[in-house]
Amino acid sequence: MLDRPTPRTPFRKSFDEWWHAQTPEFRSRMDDRAGWTIFQAGYTAGQKKDVRRFIYKAGRFRITIWAKSATEARKAAIMEADARAALKGWKPPAGGWVLEKLT
Secondary structure (H helix, E strand, O other), rough: OOOOOOOOOHHHHHHHHHHHHOHHHHHHHHHHHHHHHHHHHHHHHOOOOEEEEEEEEEEEEEEEEOOOOOHHHHHHHHHHHHHHHHHHHOOOOOOOEEEEEEO
């Protein structure tokens, strides 16, 4: 089982295609790890071009939500806070979650 090769993910395939499309000068100046970081940032931003990132603090939780609008993000953040509290065995606050927008 351990000697079986793991299949490459679409993300890894995309990185390999992008890396080999770069000029030799670029590849000689750039470390593979730094190239991976650059590609990852651009790929993620390109995948989520129609949504924005919202970060909230709810109690002890820091919740990151990708949504189209602030109201949609608040609803998703409340659901996420409820799910995280349930996972830890806590009850949600009686007055509801107070969301503090961080960014």
